[in-house]
Amino acid sequence: MPELPEVETTRRGIVSMAQAQPLVEMTVRERRLRWPIAPTLPSALAETTLVDCHRRGKYLLMRFDPAGTLLVHLGMSGSIRTVPVDSLWRAHDHVQWHFANGTCLRYHDPRRFGAIIWHPAAAGQATEHPLLARLGVEPFDAAFTVDHLLAGLKGKKVAIKQALLAGHIVVGVGNIYASESLFRARVHPQQAAGEVSKPQAARLVVAIRETLTDALDSGGSTLRDYVNSSGEPGAYFTLHAAVYEKQDKPCPVCERKIRRVVQGQRATYFCPGCQRLRKPNPARKTANNPKKP
DNA sequence: CTTTAACCCTGGAGGC
DNA sequence: TGCCTCCAGGGTTAAA
Numbered sequence: 001m002p003e004l005p006e007v008e009t010t011r012r013g014i015v016s017m018a019q020a021q022p023l024v025e026m027t028v029r030e031r032r033l034r035w036p037i038a039p040t041l042p043s044a045l046a047e048t049t050l051v052d053c054h055r056r057g058k059y060l061l062m063r064f065d066p067a068g069t070l071l072v073h074l075g076m077s078g079s080i081r082t083v084p085v086d087s088l089w090r091a092h093d094h095v096q097w098h099f100a101n102g103t104c105l106r107y108h109d110p111r112r113f114g115a116i117i118w119h120p121a122a123a124g125q126a127t128e129h130p131l132l133a134r135l136g137v138e139p140f141d142a143a144f145t146v147d148h149l150l151a152g153l154k155g156k157k158v159a160i161k162q163a164l165l166a167g168h169i170v171v172g173v174g175n176i177y178a179s180e181s182l183f184r185a186r187v188h189p190q191q192a193a194g195e196v197s198k199p200q201a202a203r204l205v206v207a208i209r210e211t212l213t214d215a216l217d218s219g220g221s222t223l224r225d226y227v228n229s230s231g232e233p234g235a236y237f238t239l240h241a242a243v244y245e246k247q248d249k250p251c252p253v254c255e256r257k258i259r260r261v262v263q264g265q266r267a268t269y270f271c272p273g274c275q276r277l278r279k280p281n282p283a284r285k286t287a288n289n290p291k292k293p
Numbered sequence: 294c295t296t297t298a299a300c301c302c303t304g305g306a307g308g309c
Numbered sequence: 310t311g312c313c314t315c316c317a318g319g320g321t322t323a324a325a
Contacts, residue, residue, distance in 0.1 A: 002319095034301070034321080058319080076318035077303075092303085111302045113319065131321090158296070167320080175318065265298070266318080297325075308314085 002074040004139070004172030005215040007058045010080050014053045014062070014105065017082055021099035022049045023064065030094040034075065034115040037095070041118050045070075050099065057135045057171035068120035071131060075113030080105050136169040139208050144170055146202045153193040153201070160196055161189035162264050164208075173208055176244050177215070179269045181208045183243045188275040189268045190261065195278060214240055243269040 026042040048064035060072040083106045095107035137143040152169030164173045182189050184207035187200050247260035256273035
């Protein structure tokens with residue numbers, strides 16, 4: 001289940017293995033991903049060089065000069081790993097990029113929720129693509145501030161957990177890290193987004209960054225060669241999960257039983273002791289905004 | 294506009 | 310042992 005840290009680790013692996021490499025051949029064995037891979041894609045990439053690989057949210061932006069940019073999403077079961085040249089295709093290996101230095105990158109995705117989309121524009125202009133246009137700010141960007149978060153949550157009745165998960169305010173907070181970040185920030189996942197206070201929002205900004213940083217650091221140490229290995233993806237995260245999939249287990253802070261609820265058809269885990277519902281205070285709001293109808 | 298739910302897909306777990 | 314059902318996940322899309 002690739003979340004932002006795994007995507008970033010994959011990006012770093014791609015850069016270290018194949019940056020500045022001319023493409024020898026792109027092979028497509030299975031076109032039926034989330035959207036079908038265009039049959040013309042391999043020929044469009046002929047005679048190009050992978051000059052860089054960026055990341056936007058959970059999208060990888062592989063820039064092939066001079067043709068354009070390949071948007072790659074790993075969905076929930078996708079991975080990109082190196083394989084030896086001419087190695088056998090395993091089940092669910094769908095795409096391969098063979099580079100001049102001998103590196104072969106294999107796209108593997110059992111559930112085919114991922115996507116490989118061709119965008120004939122440079123990576124710098126790839127934000128114009130409809131799939132990237134509405135993404136929120138990067139969690140490690142300076143633009144991800146308390147005020148930005150509060151502005152995004154303002155007036156929203158949806159639960160804070162779902163607001164974070166939607167990715168319109170900040171990207172990279174998947175289902176696992178949403179629960180973990182809210183726990184760290186001591187914010188109840190079912191609290192209305194618009195009722196999140198400034199101190200709560202401030203804690204969330206810090207908590208989201210810390211949660212992602214911790215996972216990324218773990219990935220960096222235990223999955224240093226993530227792209228260049230056949231190890232178990234995602235296995236490291238459970239070592240650090242305080243609440244995710246820990247229902248009925250004691251909270252590491254207060255030892256109350258972790259609860260599991262469903263929000264938007266997705267599981268949420270939280271500690272009923274540490275994460276309290278904050279009571280709304282409508283009187284204060286109207287007093288500060290007398291002009292609002 | 295906002296909010297909710299269905300959908301895409303397969304592997305694994307649990308029930309019988 | 311096998312067959313059935315359910316669940317997990319991201320994110321787009323359609324519907325309310």
